Amino acid sequence: MDSASGSGTGSVKVGLVQMSMGTERSENLDVALSGAREAASGGAEVICLPELFTSRYFCQVQDPAFFDWAEPIPGPTTHEVSQLARELGVTIVTPLFERRAAGLYHNSLVVVGPDGALGGHYRKLHIPDDPHFQEKFYFTPGDLGVLVAQTPAARLGALICWDQWYPEAARLAALRGAELLFYPTAIGWLPEEKQSEGPSQLDAWRTVQRGHAIANGVFVIAVNRVGRESMGPSEIQFWGHSFVCDPFGVVLAEAGEEEAVLVVECQLGRQEEVRRTWPFLRDRRVDAYGGLDARFLESD
Amino acid sequence: MDSASGSGTGSVKVGLVQMSMGTERSENLDVALSGAREAASGGAEVICLPELFTSRYFCQVQDPAFFDWAEPIPGPTTHEVSQLARELGVTIVTPLFERRAAGLYHNSLVVVGPDGALGGHYRKLHIPDDPHFQEKFYFTPGDLGVLVAQTPAARLGALICWDQWYPEAARLAALRGAELLFYPTAIGWLPEEKQSEGPSQLDAWRTVQRGHAIANGVFVIAVNRVGRESMGPSEIQFWGHSFVCDPFGVVLAEAGEEEAVLVVECQLGRQEEVRRTWPFLRDRRVDAYGGLDARFLESD
Numbered sequence: 001m002d003s004a005s006g007s008g009t010g011s012v013k014v015g016l017v018q019m020s021m022g023t024e025r026s027e028n029l030d031v032a033l034s035g036a037r038e039a040a041s042g043g044a045e046v047i048c049l050p051e052l053f054t055s056r057y058f059c060q061v062q063d064p065a066f067f068d069w070a071e072p073i074p075g076p077t078t079h080e081v082s083q084l085a086r087e088l089g090v091t092i093v094t095p096l097f098e099r100r101a102a103g104l105y106h107n108s109l110v111v112v113g114p115d116g117a118l119g120g121h122y123r124k125l126h127i128p129d130d131p132h133f134q135e136k137f138y139f140t141p142g143d144l145g146v147l148v149a150q151t152p153a154a155r156l157g158a159l160i161c162w163d164q165w166y167p168e169a170a171r172l173a174a175l176r177g178a179e180l181l182f183y184p185t186a187i188g189w190l191p192e193e194k195q196s197e198g199p200s201q202l203d204a205w206r207t208v209q210r211g212h213a214i215a216n217g218v219f220v221i222a223v224n225r226v227g228r229e230s231m232g233p234s235e236i237q238f239w240g241h242s243f244v245c246d247p248f249g250v251v252l253a254e255a256g257e258e259e260a261v262l263v264v265e266c267q268l269g270r271q272e273e274v275r276r277t278w279p280f281l282r283d284r285r286v287d288a289y290g291g292l293d294a295r296f297l298e299s300d
Numbered sequence: 301m302d303s304a305s306g307s308g309t310g311s312v313k314v315g316l317v318q319m320s321m322g323t324e325r326s327e328n329l330d331v332a333l334s335g336a337r338e339a340a341s342g343g344a345e346v347i348c349l350p351e352l353f354t355s356r357y358f359c360q361v362q363d364p365a366f367f368d369w370a371e372p373i374p375g376p377t378t379h380e381v382s383q384l385a386r387e388l389g390v391t392i393v394t395p396l397f398e399r400r401a402a403g404l405y406h407n408s409l410v411v412v413g414p415d416g417a418l419g420g421h422y423r424k425l426h427i428p429d430d431p432h433f434q435e436k437f438y439f440t441p442g443d444l445g446v447l448v449a450q451t452p453a454a455r456l457g458a459l460i461c462w463d464q465w466y467p468e469a470a471r472l473a474a475l476r477g478a479e480l481l482f483y484p485t486a487i488g489w490l491p492e493e494k495q496s497e498g499p500s501q502l503d504a505w506r507t508v509q510r511g512h513a514i515a516n517g518v519f520v521i522a523v524n525r526v527g528r529e530s531m532g533p534s535e536i537q538f539w540g541h542s543f544v545c546d547p548f549g550v551v552l553a554e555a556g557e558e559e560a561v562l563v564v565e566c567q568l569g570r571q572e573e574v575r576r577t578w579p580f581l582r583d584r585r586v587d588a589y590g591g592l593d594a595r596f597l598e599s600d
Contacts, residue, residue, distance in 0.1 A: 125585045130577075145588060150599070165580050167467030167515050168589050175597045204514045204549050204578075211511020214504045215467050249504050277430075278504075280465050285425045286593045288445060289468050293589045296581070297475045299450070 009269055012153040014180065014219075015039025015047035015090075016262040018242040018255045020227030021056050025069075028054045029077070033084050035261050040088040042263035045153040048093040050225040051161050051184040052107065055097070057225070060234035062137045070099035078110055078118060086116035091151045093158050095184045098123065100140075107139040109158055109184060111149045120149030124160040125169060132190060132234045135162075148176035154268060157181040157218070164205070164222065168292065170212035174281075178218050179271055183209065185224040188238035202239055210249040217247040217275040219266045226257055247274040309569055312453040314480065314519075315339025315347035315390075316562040318542040318555045320527030321356050325369075328354045329377070333384050335561050340388040342563035345453040348393040350525040351461050351484040352407065355397070357525070360534035362437045370399035378410055378418060386416035391451045393458050395484045398423065400440075407439040409458055409484060411449045420449030424460040425469060432490060432534045435462070448476035454568060457481040457518070464505070464522065468592065470512035474581075478518050479571055483509065485524040488538035502539055510549040517547040517575040519566045526557055547574040 017035035021028050032054075036047045052058075054077055058066040071077060073096070081094045091113055098108035107127070111120035123142025127135045146169055148157045157173030157180070164183045173181050187205060189198045206222075213220040226240040243254035244264040253264045275281065291297050317335035321328050332354075336347045352358075354377055358366040371377060373396070381394045391413055398408035407427070411420035423442025427435045446469055448457045457473030457480070464483045473481050487505060489498045506522075513520040526540040543554035544564040553564045575581065591597050 125588055126583045128583065130579075141585065142588075148599070155599075162583065165515060165578070166584065167471060167511075168584070168592060171467060172589070172591055172597070175591060175594060177597075177599050200548055200550055207507055207549050208511045208514045211467075211508045211515070214508045215465060215511070248500055249507050250500055278465070279430075281596070283426045283428065283462065284466065284468070284595070285441065286595055288425055288442075289472070289593045291472055291475060292468060292592050293586045294475060295584070295586055297472070297477075299448070299455075299477055 011265050011267045012180070013043045013045050013263055013265050014221050014244060015042065015044025016221060016223045016242045016244070016255070017047065017049050018224060018226055018240050018260045019050060019053065020259055021053065021225060021229070023056060025054050029080060033080065036084060036092060037088065038261045039263055040090050044090060044263045046091045046093065046151065046156060046180065048182045048184055048221060048223045049095060050223050051095045051186040052097055053095060056229050056231065057186050057236065058231065059133055059135045059138055060229070060231035060236065062134050066138065067105060070097045070105045072099050073108065073110055073121060074118060078112065081112050082116035085112045085114055089114045091153060093182050093184060095160060104140055105138055106142060107135065107160055109160060111147070111151065111156070111158060113151060119151060120147050120158070122147035122158055122160070124163060126162045126166055128162040132236055146172040146176065148173055148178050154179045159183055161185045161187065164209050167212060167215065170216055174216035174218055179268055180219045180221060180266060181212065183220065183222040185222055186238060187224055188236040191235055191237055194237065202241060206241065206243065210245050210251070213245045213247055214249040215280060217271055217278065217280065219247060220245050226259060247271045311565050311567045312480070313343045313345050313563055313565050314521050314544060315342065315344025316521060316523045316542045316544070316555070317347065317349050318524060318526055318540055318560045319350060319353065320559055321353065321525060321529070323356060325354050329380060333380065336384060336392060337388065338561045339563050340390050344390060344563045346391045346393065346451060346456060346480065348482045348484055348521060348523045349395060350523050351395045351486040352397055353395060356529050356531065357486050357536065358531065359433055359435050359438055360529070360531035360536065362434050366438065367405060370397045370405050372399050373408065373410055373421060374418060378412065381412050382416035385412045385414055389414045391453060393482050393484060395460060404440055405438055406442060407435065407460055409460060411447070411451065411456070411458060413451060419451060420447050420458070422447035422458055422460070424463060426462045426466055428462040432536055446472040446476065448473055448478045454479045459483055461485045461487060464509050467512060467515065470516055474516035474518055479568055480519045480521060480566060481512065483520065483522040485522055486538060487524055488536040491535055491537055494537065502541060506541065506543065510545050510551070513545045513547055514549040515580060517571055517578065517580065519547060520545050526559060547571045
């Protein structure tokens with residue numbers, strides 16, 4: 001039964017480490033790993049860290065010096081995470097800034113298994129770019145497709161941040177058998193628009209991801225950072241609100257806007273139960289989806 | 301500017317006719333047309349009727365006699381709606397049970413323009429089937445693709461009910477330039493599970509459609525029926541809650557569980573505004589979406 005269809009039975013406890021990032025890599029790593037340790041002590045079997053968790057969100061500005069913060073895979077961060085994963089016997093979804101070659105960098109993650117081995121590698125497919133999130137300067141769009149990895153606890157998909165707005169990515173993860181879909185994230189408010197736009201932005205972010213859970217019958221786990229970070233003329237208040245929802249979009253747990261470690265039990269049988277009642281995969285019109293790979297379909 | 305990109309400026313008032321259906325076709329037509337008249341008197345320029353609005357929801361049971369209720373396009377219903385659309389000078393999204401040939405029936409809609417002409421024809425792509433919604437017995441899956449039609453008021457997409465759970469259909473409508481996306485619907489609670497499942501079902505239905513609005517930057521207009529209908533051993537309480545949300549998923553208006561006519565103003569410039577700030581179409585990875593036309597992608 002341990003196949004593309006998912007293990008499908010039992011439950012898995014997922015751990016979410018919602019943290020703020022300081023200026024020192026070693027301190028960020030310490031906070032993340034101690035959060036993972038706390039989650040594991042609460043029974044978490046799959047733990048997810050936030051996007052780019054070893055550093056401040058440097059994409060607020062364009063500065064080639066920040067490429068120094070990138071590292072290879074395997075590299076220093078995966079080495080430390082591997083040791084902890086093996087010690088704790090847990091799977092850790094580990095985002096990092098990947099240096100692939102000179103001048104070629106990705107916003108990536110690796111799935112580190114309970115044996116410490118790297119069990120999956122993903123490079124962010126959808127790259128945002130706006131005055132406060134200048135990611136196209138740093139990150140080459142991913143070329144590894146959507147990641148779905150079998151782990152001892154469950155079959156999991158993992159995407160990163162901006163991917164969370166794309167139904168295509170979530171669907172591909174579901175079609176590859178994901179039971180749990182992780183979104184490590186770095187998203188926040190601009191202080192000058194928080195009052196007017198903040199509630200609708202947070203609500204849209206939560207809603208579109210809950211929509212993916214519903215449309216695909218998968219658990220969704222979003223893990224965001226918190227805290228205010230300033231860089232150059234830009235300031236972002238990362239909004240936290242990391243959450244887990246079930247395959248019908250029901251929110252099982254949600255953090256606030258401070259640091260938090262959540263441990264949430266996901267009953268894997270819920271996927272089968274929801275999909276039997278709401279059999280969306282059965283009725284997909286795979287013969288009628290031509291055009292989804294077009295940029296736009298000009299009018300007749 | 302009146303092209304695939306949408307007219308993009310000004311506003312359009314949409315009218316939603318949320319109604320209960322009785323056993324008499326003529327009475328249902330009267331209620332629908334008087335609802336359309338009320339919406340037009342409130343300024344509505346595009347009015348949407350519920351799925352299969354001329355009859356009770358007969359798909360609760362399988363009975364070949366109900367095929368007698370199907371009609372051609374054009375036919376009696378489009379004739380009456382055309383007359384009213386021309387009189388009022390409005391566009392009417394008109395669902396009906398289509399008889400295409402002997403033994404070949406569709407769950408369809410036509411877009412009737414303010415000149416009374418049929419400006420678009422859609423056949424429901426995704427056909428549900430469960431003990432209370434036995435649609436696969438009645439309806440051949442549609443073969444006209446996703447409908448997007450230019451009307452004087454706006455460029456509109458129209459899908460039907462079960463389609464509303466499919467991100468692919470909403471995306472194709474957006475790629476074809478839809479500004480407004482209509483979902484005439486017939487969805488409800490089973491009385492025996494309403495207490496335990498009702499709130500999460502209604503919430504999932506609203507959430508997945510708001511998710512389409514957000515992911516695609518389109519207004520979504522869902523128009524449901526209300527009332528209890530019994531047929532054979534089956535009873536459904538249609539839950540109403542017809543709503544309009546903007547291209548960021550913000551709910552602009554929502555009906556309750558009784559009959560209602562809503563008239564809601566949609567500022568078309570909101571689409572451009574939302575998409576400039578949240579440019580999801582810009583960053584789609586059209587090179588990485590292979591597999592969306594697969595039934596499932598077995599694991600490696």
